Amino acid sequence: MAHIPVEGAFEAEAGAHVADQVGFVRRYIFSTDHKVIGIQYILTGLFMAVVGTLLAVLIRLQLGWPAHQWTLVGKLLPAGMAGGIMTPEFYLALVTMHGTIMVFFFISYVLVSGFGNYLIPLQVGARDMAYPFLNMLSYWVALLSALVMLASFFVTGGAAAAGWTSYPPLSAVPSAVPGSGWGQTLWILSMALFIASFTMSSLNFVATIFSLRARGMSMMRMSLTVWSFFISAILGLLAFPPLTAAAVMLLFDRHFGTSFFLPSGLVVANQLLPHQGGSPLLWQLLFWFLGHPEVYVLILPALGIACDILPAFTRKPVFGYRIQVYCLIAVGVLSMVVWGHHMFVSGMSPFSGEYFTLATLLITIPMTIFGVNMMGSLWGGKLRLTTAMLFTLGVIAFFGTGGFGGLFLGNATADMQLHDTYFVVGHFHFMIGGVTLLATFAALYFWFPKMFGRSMNESWGKVHFWLTFIPFFTVFFMQHFLGLQGMPRRYYAFTSYEFLQRTMGQNVVISVAALTLMGAQLIFLANFCWSLARGRRAEANPWRATTLEWTVDSPPPHGNFGHALPVVHRWPYEYSVEGFDADYTPQTVSPREVPVTA
């Protein structure tokens, strides 16, 4: 009901003439247009990805060649690598910040906030988000959060060094580790800002999808992209606030003498601390109550997007649309009740370990169905191997490999050996690193023409795919087996351990592959920048796809849909309807012209 006046209000100010009246600043900087905000998120996220990648370069240099002196790098980073040799405290800051930046400031910003903002109104047939001002606010808070996180590199003691999970007491006691000074405080503040921003944008996603869908756009006519953003936003709303609370508690423990996470009798650096009565496990429970759903907040949109890119390049509907929707819902529900599988050896009750094992492994059921259905979408299709399609196929493969690793880690008995080893590092890099990264690239190549009115270069795109897929797979597949050999994560060096001597060569291979992978991203950056300025002009529907965003100009005008909002007549996967020349039927085509088939 509520959407009628809102829609009317937009109707009144629709059209490009409105955009012409506002100045440059309101249009491109403090804009309330969801498309501009989406692109702002994407550009911010890509910048953060560059930072996160540079950190990874340093990590791999250290792990591949632990005693080597990198004189040139030493000159660039006199604090962390004096004389070209990395200090252990700098290494810990690197892994902490690499994880934090990639999870929260790259993938969350580009894939979820960026593409979510850009695509949801366009795909549901709305002129903008439900709360455009809140949307603008969410971006500026997000930017502030990123800046605070970056600033933490420059404070005394350096950036946070307690891991992206920031387990207290390490993160709560400033004397426990150098980065646990101002670096950790800024980390907490930045996370609180991030969650505030993410909550605003999740609210917007849910409200827009509930109330601003175009006429005829029933829930079961929404694309899987929109469905995945919808479930992801609900998970975000439910799971993120507890970490805000936990972050405030941690801040109080650090600065105001409370003891939420600190028990009595702590002796750090030979000093008895006055805290008493707290529990370090409480943080872990709160953190993973966010942390596990967070994985799904990131990965569900990756899967939804992959499902939507597939039919454009197989020229047939996705396989099992309804079942895919049910799987997304089932996974969303299950993801909220399995956080304890991160804590099998934490000292929590072994009985809850059994519960968390059985619940976690239930997730394999909807996820396997989802993955096989994606492969089913290829069956009998007519493939066009564009860059976006290659990355989408990569998503399917990585989703399989990553999911299989989950069978090991979700199983408490196997996890006893694998917990906190490189098996975990390999696993989550496939899932929240790989599936999401490849989906991000697929989405960028796919929607770039819509966003900027120009196409990215396909040949370089394909080179980028090959040089991303192969090294990425090598690095993180091998890391699973490092973990099997017992290699613990977050180690500055492994040289003193007899049982790890045989992994030295493997680490060199991994470092070489990782540096190749990171170098290959320069091809993407160059292609991205070059295409922005010089790419081939894109038409409205270059991929001959069916969803609503392809029915409008590239780039779409302010207000998206001209004077009349679209009316939707069919599901989003109407490809190759028998007896018709065009092998795609946009959602707006009436059933009188082309019959509705599902």
Added chain:
Amino acid sequence: MAMRRIFPLKLPVEALLVGGLFLLTGFLGVGYGARIWLPPLASRHGAGIDAMLTYLLVAVGALFLVGHVALGVLIWRAARQPRITHRLATRKTEWVLSAALGLLMALVAEGGVLAIGIPVWSEYFGAVPPRHALLVEVTAQQFVWNVRYPGDDGVFGRTDARLIDDASNPIGTDRDDPAAADDVVLQNEIAVPVGQPVTVRLRSKDVIHSFFLPHLRVKQDAVPGMTPEIVFVPTRKGTFEIACAELCGLAHYRMQGFLHVLSEDEFRLWLQEHSSGS
């Protein structure tokens, strides 16, 4: 002409490359994984963990291979088709496939846990330590494993955090307590007799550490404020490394200790030697 006969169709290079990529990924992945194994086993319950891992590696390896081969073949076929050959599956097909997959994964994942995993898990955690089990207390601190044996009386002396001094009294033993007199306190070295159950009582002075014995398949977090106990039986003699598996600060990477598994006699001798020193 001869070439025409050998390759009657124009080879779609891209379909071959992309299909081949996924196909090869499957084979290379399994081939690589099959060559790597854990550090050689040295504990009784570890055999159960190894059985769980073996099961998973075989089952998951098979699924991994089948999945990648299927993906490669699907791409290879579909990339050469001039038109689509299947459009929409019937609802029944969709549901039957989903049910079959659901059943398969329930069997592979949950079945494996119920048949192999949970029995091992509950035996490991549910076992009541036998009365004759050797009791060792390990108090972790940045970046040392403080090891304490209760001595002949079998009772640990009282400890108090207020008495801790890293140099002279690392775990804060109350030296007025008579039970403390014969306690043996060491750093980074634990000795145990082979074939006998050992109970390790874990504590931490400062931050969270994790007591990791890769060869014995033992890993347990040492959390300040908690004293979890773990029981294991070493099955072969030798010196095994102890590593810290939870990020605990700067020198986390060299918080190394050693577990010496000795014969009964050697162990008694070792304990005597070390008690005179403490």
